[in-house]
Amino acid sequence: MKIFRTHVLMVALSLAALPLLSTPGAAAERENGKVLALKWCSACHLVSKNQPVVNDAPLASFYELAAEDAISEATLKTFLADPHPQMPGMSLSNMEIADIARYIKTLEP
Numbered sequence: 001m002k003i004f005r006t007h008v009l010m011v012a013l014s015l016a017a018l019p020l021l022s023t024p025g026a027a028a029e030r031e032n033g034k035v036l037a038l039k040w041c042s043a044c045h046l047v048s049k050n051q052p053v054v055n056d057a058p059l060a061s062f063y064e065l066a067a068e069d070a071i072s073e074a075t076l077k078t079f080l081a082d083p084h085p086q087m088p089g090m091s092l093s094n095m096e097i098a099d100i101a102r103y104i105k106t107l108e109p
Helices: 002-040 062-067 073-081 094-105
Strands: none
Touching: 002 094, 062 094, 073 094
C-alpha cells in the first residue's frame, strides 16, 4: 500500500510541474513570433511598441488583433497560412505561423 501511495504522489507532483516545464518553451515561441513579426509584418503593422514607425497608413496593429475576442490563435494561424494578397511571400512554416499567432495573442492592448 505504501508503494502505491508513493507512486500516486510522484504522479501528482509530476503533473503539477508540467505547467512549469512548458513556460520556457512558450516564452521562446512567443519571442520567436516577435522576431518573425518584426521581420515580416512591421512594415505595415505595429507589432511592438518599441519598433520604428510603420508606414503612413498602418493596417491593424497587432495590439488591436490581440484585443479582439473573435480572433483566436487558431483564426490567426488559418489566416497566416493563406494570407491576403498584399502581404509579402513569407513562406512560413507551420511552427513559425504558430509562433506569430501566439505572440499576437499574448499582447496587451
